[in-house]
Amino acid sequence: MRLRKEPIISGLALIGLWQLASYFFPPFLFPSVAAIGKELLAILTQGELVVGALATSARILGGMAGAFVVGGAIGLWMGRSAGFERYIHPLLIFNQGIPALSWVVISIIWFKSTEFRIWFIILMTTLPAFAFQIHDSYRAISKDLIEMSMSFRPSKWDLVRTLIWPSVLPGIMTAWKVNLGNVSRVVVVAELVGAGIGVGYELLQRQQLFDMAGAIAWTLVLVLFVVVSQGFVTMLESHFLRYRPTSERQR
Amino acid sequence: MKVVTFAGVSKRFDGGSHGYAVRNLDLHIGQGELVAVVGKTGCGKSTMFNLLIGLIAPTDGVIRVLGSNPFADFDALAGKIGVVFQNDRLLPWRSALDNVAYGLELRHVAKERRLAVGRDWLKRLGLEVHSEKYPHSLSGGMRQRVSIARAFATDPEILLCDEPFSALDELTGASLRSEFRRLVQETHKTGIFVTHSIGEAIDIGDRILVFCAPGHVAAEFAVPEALRELGEEGLKQRILDVMGGTGA
Numbered sequence: 001m002r003l004r005k006e007p008i009i010s011g012l013a014l015i016g017l018w019q020l021a022s023y024f025f026p027p028f029l030f031p032s033v034a035a036i037g038k039e040l041l042a043i044l045t046q047g048e049l050v051v052g053a054l055a056t057s058a059r060i061l062g063g064m065a066g067a068f069v070v071g072g073a074i075g076l077w078m079g080r081s082a083g084f085e086r087y088i089h090p091l092l093i094f095n096q097g098i099p100a101l102s103w104v105v106i107s108i109i110w111f112k113s114t115e116f117r118i119w120f121i122i123l124m125t126t127l128p129a130f131a132f133q134i135h136d137s138y139r140a141i142s143k144d145l146i147e148m149s150m151s152f153r154p155s156k157w158d159l160v161r162t163l164i165w166p167s168v169l170p171g172i173m174t175a176w177k178v179n180l181g182n183v184s185r186v187v188v189v190a191e192l193v194g195a196g197i198g199v200g201y202e203l204l205q206r207q208q209l210f211d212m213a214g215a216i217a218w219t220l221v222l223v224l225f226v227v228v229s230q231g232f233v234t235m236l237e238s239h240f241l242r243y244r245p246t247s248e249r250q251r
Numbered sequence: 252m253k254v255v256t257f258a259g260v261s262k263r264f265d266g267g268s269h270g271y272a273v274r275n276l277d278l279h280i281g282q283g284e285l286v287a288v289v290g291k292t293g294c295g296k297s298t299m300f301n302l303l304i305g306l307i308a309p310t311d312g313v314i315r316v317l318g319s320n321p322f323a324d325f326d327a328l329a330g331k332i333g334v335v336f337q338n339d340r341l342l343p344w345r346s347a348l349d350n351v352a353y354g355l356e357l358r359h360v361a362k363e364r365r366l367a368v369g370r371d372w373l374k375r376l377g378l379e380v381h382s383e384k385y386p387h388s389l390s391g392g393m394r395q396r397v398s399i400a401r402a403f404a405t406d407p408e409i410l411l412c413d414e415p416f417s418a419l420d421e422l423t424g425a426s427l428r429s430e431f432r433r434l435v436q437e438t439h440k441t442g443i444f445v446t447h448s449i450g451e452a453i454d455i456g457d458r459i460l461v462f463c464a465p466g467h468v469a470a471e472f473a474v475p476e477a478l479r480e481l482g483e484e485g486l487k488q489r490i491l492d493v494m495g496g497t498g499a
């Protein structure tokens with residue numbers, strides 16, 4: 001991985017413009033970059049606040065892990081049974097149309113536990129992407145390779161371990177990256193269902209205090225989480241998918 | 252006992268053309284024979300292979316491979332059949348060595364043992380320096396050799412080859428062909444070699460079966476005798492006549 005200069009320049013430009021604006025507007029509209037930096041530093045260093053940031057991260061990973069298991073199972077089952085696919089595919093499409101906010105309302109009415117509500121909301125909103133992606137990669141498993149494996153008469157488990165799993169792994173990685181990119185939008189909304197800790201809760205607090213610097217800092221924490229976790233998946237990808245040919249010519 | 256027996260075997264696929272891919276096929280192959288099967292494209296050669304391997308079930312007739320029904324008693328033939336496919340069918344996420352050892356791994360041979368066998372086979376096929384490479388960085392001919400090594404590594408009793416060299420240049424094809432012939436004879440295997448090249452069939456087979464659509468044996472030649480009787484050109488012409496005689 002190589003660090004390009006363009007994103008650094010555009011990032012610095014954004015920071016510069018913001019700083020410029022902070023000279024002309026009151027701090028509750030455009031706090032100075034230094035003020036935001038101070039808040040960010042506090043979040044990343046003060047125990048209580050760190051716990052808040054970690055809580056949100058844990059919720060994201062917990063919800064997505066659930067969605068991965070359930071969505072993955074649905075995706076594989078769709079791949080194995082065309083009948084099941086015909087029934088479940090429209091429901092997944094339907095699900096994709098439901099806004100996160102609707103799941104917030106529904107889960108408040110349905111469930112009592114705040115943590116379960118959040119988990120459920122993340123589960124429902126990230127599940128379709130897992131199911132679709134894993135279904136696609138299951139369907140794409142080469143028939144040639146299946147026949148080749150079958151000619152050795154493997155056990156079911158050996159077939160899964162040596163052929164199915166490596167074949168769907170790239171799709172699983174892609175699904176995680178895509179979902180990590182989307183989940184930050186959902187988790188904050190989910191945390192409005194009465195969480196007493198976490199990024200969503202903190203944002204709500206800052207809004208009530210008109211504390212723009214805090215709000216921005218908490219937002220940055222979330223962005224940071226997404227970037228780091230996607231980077232982590234990319235790292236796994238380049239390790240596990242290192243067998244893939246790379247083309248010298250790129251367009 | 253015959254190693255492979257097909258008696259009145261037919262196969263018709265649901266849907267599609269509704270025609271027979273294999274029709275009334277009789278086939279008897281004895282221990283240690285190396286049989287070449289020639290036939291026009293679409294005449295049912297691969298379907299015969301898939302029936303023999305047990306990947307598909309016959310619509311009619313009886314198939315016995317080493318005394319077992321390859322489809323119904325699927326596991327009975329574990330480790331008994333090795334297949335070299337038309338394309339190499341290597342697992343892209345495995346090194347050449349791990350690809351060669353793949354069949355042994357599925358037979359639960361201990362890791363050290365299977366890697367040793369795999370290395371030995373790669374060496375026999377002149378690939379020892381490439382053992383750690385992934386398939387994408389091997390040439391087509393090397394990949395095909397890896398797939399030959401994979402088929403031999405499990406030490407099967409029957410070796411099936413479905414036009415394995417048709418994608419290669421003539422020189423490489425010819426050298427791999429004689430390599431294959433040598434390996435089959437050295438290891439006393441029974442081999443069935445499908446090809447659509449008549450020259451290749453004469454080159455490799457002790458016996459040639461000429462397939463015509465829909466999958467049946469239209470003629471059969473014992474190679475040494477036929478060559479003595481007809482000469483190479485004469486034999487080629489006879490096979491061509493049979494192939495052109497029936498079906499599309």
Ligand SMILES: Nc1ncnc2c1ncn2[C@@H]1O[C@H](COP(=O)(O)OP(=O)(O)OP(=O)(O)O)[C@@H](O)[C@H]1O
Nearest residue numbers: 264267271272291292293294295296297298299447
């Ligand atoms: N899975 C399938 N479903 C339907 N029809 C099939 C299937 N497999 C093969 N066929 C048909 O059966 C016939 C024989 O096909 P097969 O693949 O056995 O031919 P082949 O002799 O191997 O040809 P080639 O030399 O081109 O490989 C063809 O008409 C083909 O369309």
Ligand SMILES: [Mg+2]
Nearest residue numbers: 296297298413
């Ligand atoms: Mg074929």
